[in-house]
Amino acid sequence: MERGARRALPWLLAAACGLAVLGFCLYFDAKRRSAPDFPRRLRESEWRRRRRGRRWLMKIYTAKVQEFFLQEIQLGELWLARGEHKKSIGHLANAVAVCTHPNQLMQVFEQTLPPQVFEMLVRSIPYAMQVGTFFKPREHSPATR
Numbered sequence: 001m002e003r004g005a006r007r008a009l010p011w012l013l014a015a016a017c018g019l020a021v022l023g024f025c026l027y028f029d030a031k032r033r034s035a036p037d038f039p040r041r042l043r044e045s046e047w048r049r050r051r052r053g054r055r056w057l058m059k060i061y062t063a064k065v066q067e068f069f070l071q072e073i074q075l076g077e078l079w080l081a082r083g084e085h086k087k088s089i090g091h092l093a094n095a096v097a098v099c100t101h102p103n104q105l106m107q108v109f110e111q112t113l114p115p116q117v118f119e120m121l122v123r124s125i126p127y128a129m130q131v132g133t134f135f136k137p138r139e140h141s142p143a144t145r
Contacts (some may be wrong), residue, residue, distance in 0.1 A: 029048045069098050085117050 032038060076091035092109065099105045108117055 065098050071097050072098075079116070080113075087121060089117065089120045089124050092121055093127070096125050097122075 072091045072095035076088045076095060079085075079088035080092060096102050096105055096109075106122075109121060113121065
């Protein structure tokens with residue numbers, strides 16, 4: 001019997017320590033929950049966690065929009081250089097639709113684009129913003145054709 005008791009002793013000690021840790025956790029959790037400011041602190045931590053998540057999503061969204069904006073400007077310039085005014089206008093209108101300062105961008109376009117192309121762009125911007133063509137897939141750049 002002595003030999004069996006020696007084998008069981010470490011297991012009994014481990015079980016006792018486990019129960020002590022579990023009791024410790026339950027005691028302090030009950031104490032934490034019964035604190036008068038617990039609901040307020042819980043709401044604040046949830047609010048901070050949600051806000052942190054929103055900031056992260058906004059950073060990703062902003063980066064994607066900037067990437068899209070630059071891509072549309074480049075594609076518009078490429079199509080314009082090839083003489084494809086309608087395709088160029090589509091891309092430039094998409095860029096204006098997602099731009100944070102569209103008036104300034106339009107002033108730049110007015111100074112750099114030929115007058116007839118600028119007029120076509122002015123007419124196509126309301127359509128691009130209304131339909132949201134900037135979220136639909138388009139054809140590849142002219143360099144890949």
